[in-house]
Amino acid sequence: MDPELAQNNGVVVGQQVRIKSKKKTDRYAAYTVHQFMQDGTDNNDVRMALAGRQRMDYSDSFSGLLEGCDEVALQGKTEQWLNDNNEFGEFLDESSTNHTKLVVCAPHGGIIENYTDEEAERVYSVLDGQSKDVTSWRCKGWQDAIGAYDAWHITSTAISPESFPLLGSIQNRGFDYAVSFHGYGEADIAVGGGAPVALKQEIADAIAAISGLPYDVTVLTGGEYSGTSPDNFVNWLTAAGNGIQIEQPYGARRDYWQEIADAVAGVFASKI
DSSP: OOHHHHHHTTOOTTOEEEEEESSSTTOEEEEEOOOOOOSOOOTTOOOOOHHHHHHTTOSSOOOEEEEOSSOSSBSSOOHHHHHHTTOEEEEEEESOTTOOSEEEEEEEEETTTTTHHHHHHHHHHHHHHTTOOEEEEEEEEOOTTTOHHHHHOOOTTTOOTTTOHHHHHHTTSOBSEEEEEEEOSSSSEEEESSSOHHHHHHHHHHHHTSTTOOSOEEEOSSSTTOOOOTTSHHHHTBTTSOOEEEEEOHHHHHHHHHHHHHHHHHHHHTTO
């Protein structure tokens, strides 16, 4: 991004912004600012690689609007409103702002990664119903023109609290535990994150014990989906960097989301 444009809009490197096409006004998406340009280009320029332009259905340069510099995901909107308006929203639930034990997350809810928000909400509901110290942060997204995944999927290592005010409100709590539900295209359910292997194995065993579950459950300690980076938001939300990231194929989320959520809730019920 042009540094003057960034300064005028209060944007810092690593933050998310919205870009909206001027010509195709039904196309808008969230992008992460990777760096500021230092080569004397014209003011108000934003550069993105081909893959970034293709997310907006362009192969060449296009004219756009810079939006959402301090609120990429909308707050105070219902799930139905977001669905009806092809939008992206942020949600936070807790019975007390003093909660520091467990935060349950789903950054890619709605139809970005279907059923992941329902899993997080189920875990929260079960544990909150037991008067446990639990908080839940989720995002939900829809976008018919270019698809919700292309519009709103931000990787877990890039999610910035500067762009998600509700996440920013809990970023320094130092939770004892954090768990985040995700979807991916692999065949197995995988449990990763920065948490100790023993905790990841305990959660994997609880999921694997679900009656009739036709998926293997593996523990990840490295690799593309391991979630072990300290930049992963589920890790930096905890005091010890020990978040849990659960990756699931679509069929597992669709057919077993409640059972998986209940298994995860059962593990944490005795820890918080």
